[in-house]
Amino acid sequence: MQSHDLKQIIKNADHAINQENFDDLMNFYSEDAILVVKPGMLAKGKAEIRRAFEAIANYFNHSLIVNQEKMEIIETGDTALVIAKAILSANQKKDSEFSMERTATYVFKKEVDGTWRCVIDNSYGAELLQ
Structure with a gap:
């Protein structure tokens, strides 16, 4: 697949x-984005998403590292679905070190000015069904 602007945006x-x-x-x-904080818990809108990321950083004792290893992007019109292999790790978590691989799903919308914005950030992907 050719390189896509969304790969750099996600990076x-x-x-x-x-x-x-x-x-x-x-x-x-x-502005109206949704972040899946964990199964059953959503953050809605930028203010809640920011608070969620601040809490996540605290939970991992400010050592969380997130990277995407592979991505597939399916785009139509002003909407794109991104399926990514997300690698999360934290070496300073208070109770133990942490490492996890997830198949994340993200939905993006392209604004009138051509800027892609994430509208749904679901790092759990289909795990939400379990």
Whole structure:
């Protein structure tokens, strides 16, 4: 598959998470975006999403590292579905080290100015069904 703008956008978002640069991270999301914090818990809108990422950073003792190993992008019109192999790790978590691989799903909408914004951020992917 050819390179897609969304690959770099997601890489930039991961970098913002890893650096805890939540101001830059909020530019990644639409105003009405939804983040799956964990199964059964959603953050809706940028203010809730920011608070969720701050809590996640605290939970992992400020050592969370997020990377996407592979991505498939399915695009039609102004909408794109991204399926990614997400690797999460934290070496300073208070109760133990943490490492996990997930098949994440993200939905993006392209705004009138051509900017892609994440509208649904679901790092759990189909695991939500379990």
